[in-house]
Amino acid sequence: MNYILFDGAVRESLLPLTFTRPVADIRIGILTIREKWELYLGLTTTTLTEEYLEIKYPMVEMEENVLIDASILPTPELVKSIQHLSENQPLFYKDDVIAFFSKDTQEEVDFNTYEIINFTSELIQIKHTWDIFSYNDRAIQMDFDLITEGRKSQPIPKGVNVVNPENIFIEEGAKILFATLNASSGPIYIGVNAEVMEGSVIRGPFSL
Numbered sequence: 375m376n377y378i379l380f381d382g383a384v385r386e387s388l389l390p391l392t393f394t395r396p397v398a399d400i401r402i403g404i405l406t407i408r409e410k411w412e413l414y415l416g417l418t419t420t421t422l423t424e425e426y427l428e429i430k431y432p433m434v435e436m437e438e439n440v441l442i443d444a445s446i447l448p449t450p451e452l453v454k455s456i457q458h459l460s461e462n463q464p465l466f467y468k469d470d471v472i473a474f475f476s477k478d479t480q481e482e483v484d485f486n487t488y489e490i491i492n493f494t495s496e497l498i499q500i501k502h503t504w505d506i507f508s509y510n511d512r513a514i515q516m517d518f519d520l521i522t523e524g525r526k527s528q529p530i531p532k533g534v535n536v537v538n539p540e541n542i543f544i545e546e547g548a549k550i551l552f553a554t555l556n557a558s559s560g561p562i563y564i565g566v567n568a569e570v571m572e573g574s575v576i577r578g579p580f581s582l
Contacts, residue, residue, distance in 0.1 A: 375457075376436040377415055379408060379444035380422035383470075384501045388445075391503065396423040396431050398444035402506050403513025404521060404563055404581040407444055413520060414453045443472040447498040447513060455493055462488045467497055511560055514579040518543065518561040530555070541578065 379398040386392075391400055398408040398421055405413070412419055420434040421427075422441065440456060446467070455465055456473045464474035472493065498509050521543070528544040530536055533552045541557035544550065547567040553574040555562050560579025564570065568582045576582075 375417070376434065376439045377411070377417060377419045378422050378433060378435070378439055378441045379411060379419050380441050381424070382443045382445055384445045384499075385424075387502050388500070394427075396421045396427060396444060397500070399431075400500065400506065402447070402500060402510055403515075404517035404565075407447065407500070410448050410517065410520070411442065414448045414450070415457075438475070438477055440473060440475050443470070443499075445500045446472050447500070447509075447516070449495070449497065449516075451495050452493065452497060455491070459491070460489075463491055464488050465491050465493050467493045467499075472497075511579045514563070514581055515561060517581070518563050518579075521563070538578075 379396070381392070381397045385397055388397060388400065398411070398419070399406050408419060421431040421444070422433050423431055438461075440459060442456065446452070459465060459473065459475040461475055461477055464471045466472065474488065498512060500506060500509070527542065528546055528548065530539060530542065530544065531550050534550050535554040536542060536557070537555070538557040541560070542555055542562045544564045545566040545568070548564045548569070550564065550570040552572040553570045553576065555576050557578040559577060562576060562578040563581045565582055570576065570582065
């Protein structure tokens with residue numbers, strides 16, 4: 375299946391960030407929205423965005439395409455619903471279409487002829503720039519669960535003070551010296567080759 379992330383109506387309210395990137399490439403939590411979708415789907419995605427951005431972010435359209443609103447953060451339930459869409463079925467959340475399966479070109483899509491399916495579970499949608507910050511703690515937790523599932527963290531180095539070590543994940547190559555990691559209020563994720571210098575005090579939810 376070919377998956378395309380489209381900017382949708384919220385692009386204007388996400389300026390100036392979307393002057394230089396599609397909505398899908400906004401980072402919230404640990405990952406960008408595109409990286410989240412690609413991890414869940416197990417496939418790469420392309421983008422339907424503004425014409426002047428298409429040189430850097432081209433869209434690949436194939437015979438069968440599923441288009442997904444890039445302002446929506448994926449959840450396991452949402453991904454499952456999208457993967458079960460059939461031809462000419464759009465998935466609506468409240469009054470907005472958030473995904474649809476089509477063999478038509480973009481100019482030929484007419485939802486009046488489609489079989490509408492409603493998604494009723496709660497979702498996070500990035501509609502305004504401040505949403506990136508107000509939802510960031512929830513996005514960090516969601517990404518933390520996604521990235522670390524079934525994996526083992528690198529050991530916490532000696533001399534590092536920790537609270538709730540089970541809520542801390544350290545990737546290979548990360549350096550932490552005589553710091554304090556407090557994960558009592560949210561997870562702490564230290565990425566590959568990141569460095570936390572001595573004396574640092576980190577309180578979750580946090581991603582480096």
